[in-house]
Structures are given as C-alpha cells and as structure tokens.
Amino acid sequence: MTDIALPASLAEIAEDFRSASNDLKLQLLLEFSDELPGLPERYVGHLEQLERVDECQSPLFLTVEVGDGDSLDERVVNVFFDAPAEAPTTRGFAGILHEGLDGLTAAQVLAVPDDAPMRFGLAEAVSPLRMRGMVAMLGRIKRQVRAKTAA
C-alpha cells in the first residue's frame, strides 16, 4: 500500500466502508448501486461512444469529459457510467467512483493512487477476485483523463 493520500471525497467514502461490518459494507455498496446516476441524454442509446470495461464480471461502460481551463488544476472532470441493474456490485463500484471523482480537477483525478479500490476494506466483503473490476475502472478513467488532456 502506498502513502499517497486519497482525495477528500474518496477518503470519506473509504472511511465509511472501513469502519463498517461486512454486512453493512454490502448495504453501503447497495446504496451506491441504487444511486448511480443514469447516463445523460446525449449518451443514451450511444454506448459505442463509451469505453467498455472488460474486467468487470458484467459489462460496464464508462466515459470521461474534461472541461476547459488553462491548467490541469482548473479543468474539471465528469465521469459517466452505464451498468445493468442485474450487476449491482459493478454498479456499486461505479457509484463509489462517481461520488468520489466526479467534479474533481484533472490533476486530482490523475493523482488518485492506483491501489485506491483496495483501501475500502471491500475485498473481505465481496471477495478479492471481485475487486478487479473496480481497479480496471479507475485505470480506464485515469487513462481517458490523460488522453483528453494531452494536447
């Protein structure tokens, strides 16, 4: 585990999970799944414009938008996800990343440590094998931010 700090938004969610019992962790994850926002109108029916995350057990699609600004500290990142209701764990992971990353600056998103998903104490509640999807989602989000800010 690295010492790089999580952004405050993610750190707060991580603390909520870490302090919860395994049963409560699943309830929290279910809340994130229930509350994952749907795609905005412009993406509905246009999944081909999103990136498919194959590492998830069920198909998940995501995309990133980066706002204008003079530096990475000024450019705001928005993330969008699409995952079916029958895949609540995947939706829950997406919900955590949405709540923790959406609205941060590009610099903040790029500074999120790659091992962030392992800092929620979720592996013991859902089994370590199921955590790969969340690691992959974070990796793709950062890659998209990098690509969309490289110019």
Added chain:
Amino acid sequence: MSAEDTKISAYADPERLVTTEWLAEQIAAGAIGGPDGMVLLESDEDVLLYETGHIPGALKIDWHLDLNDPVARDYVDGARFAEVMGARGISRDTTVVLYGDKSNWWAAYALWVFSLFGHEDVRLLDGGRAKWIAEGRELTREVPTPTVVDYPVAERDDAPIRAFKDDVLAHLGKPLIDVRSPGEYSGELLHMPDYPQEGAMRGGHIPGAKSVPWARAANEDGSFKSREELEAIYLEEQGLTPSDDVVAYCRIGERSSHTWFVLTHLLGFDAVRNYDGSWTEWGNSVRVPIEK
C-alpha cells in the same frame, strides 16, 4: 397436473426440481423458514444481487465467501460447511431449495457442493430467479433472521462426483464433455466472452472431449428442457448411455455443475464427475495434452 409438473415427473429424480408455482404455494402456506420448515437459498454470480431484492423468505449463500476456501483453491471443509449451514437454520435433514441468476449456474454449483457433503434433500427452483421475476412474482429486500441450529461436521466426499486433474488424465479415452462456448472449445478464445479475467495460457480442449455447451440444456426462460429433449442431445446425438463414466468441465466448474445436474438428476446417469479445476487449471498446466 400442470404441464410443468408433467415435465418434472418424467425426470430420473423428479424430487430434485421444484416449480415457481409450487414454491409460491409453500411460501403462502408458511412452509419456508421456522423450526421445521424448508430453507430457501439464493446463490448468484453477483454478490449483491440478493440484496437488491429476493424471493420472500430466501437467505443468501455466496459461492466465493461461503463455499470456497479463502486461501487454497478448494471448497470449504466440513467444519466451515457446518457453520454455513447452521447459521442459515439448516439441519442435516432440512429440505433446501436453491435458486439463482444466469439459469441457475451458481445455484447448481451450490447444489453440487452440498452434494460433496452428502446433504440429502437439496433441490433447484426450475428457471431460477429470472423465471420467478418474469412471472411477476414478489421480491423483497427484507432479510429473514434464521434460528441458528447445529449442523453436524460431515466429511466431504469428493471422489464420487468430483474429478481432479490426475483423475482426468487417467480418464482420457472415456467420455468427456466440454460445456464451454464453441469459441473456447476450439481454442479461439482463451476465456469466456465477457470474462477475460479468468483466462488461461493455452486454448483448446481436453483430448477427446465433446463440445456440448451447457445452455443447450436450458430453455429461453432458464428452466430445464424436457427429458425427451435432453435425451435427444446427450443420448442420441452424443451417444452417451446412463451407465457411462462421464467427466464434465468448463472454466471454473460452475457451468459444468449445471450439466452435472442434468446428467445425474434429470437423466439418471450413475457416474458423472465435475472437474472443477476445469480450463483454468488444464489450460495453465505444463505438459498436459491439448486438442484444438
């Protein structure tokens, strides 16, 4: 007798399957839970699906967390199994009804693990979760609190229904069924479509294995095909007979549990083993023979 009941009565072990209609009646009659009641368990691929809503009275069992050993690639031992069962109010003579997502893959897998421990009365809900929902039946998020009971520590007896790699090597030349998708069987794909994380170093199949994708045994709604239809596939087309010694495998042993259930309980085969190491073991092993 309804058409579904007639279908079920024709199977080799009709007591192993129940209909959604029957389950709904049992729930209405208060036969689920309670000291002498049956226990209804949901077993899904997604660890959170139960929490989004389940059949009233159902408890959850998770293949990763409850049935797999947390360290070794193996199933839990007798002591841990006893805890898992006892915590759900299951005694050795309790009737357990299992159901789940994906045409009961993980429910069949749980049933097979229960059978390793010799739990006598365990059944599947024909069609599983999807059929129950498609029929507009009730779901709830209410989680029952079972009374914990003592379940005896039963010795796991792998030999009759579980095959290991060495068993399969010794079995070459006898009937083997590969239940994966055609692309995985041919070696074109190193993993199941949509599941790249469970891949292997080599593609192909175990020499002599016949390709019979598991889903051929299921109807659109997730229920099992009739005995006649199943016999047309496994007996007539594949030339198997119920006295054959058969090994079934897939990628981690969950889809082949479905086929194991079909051959053993619906068609009455005597000696079917599930090779749970499956392609994620065989396709990663050094110097085992592979056919493409």
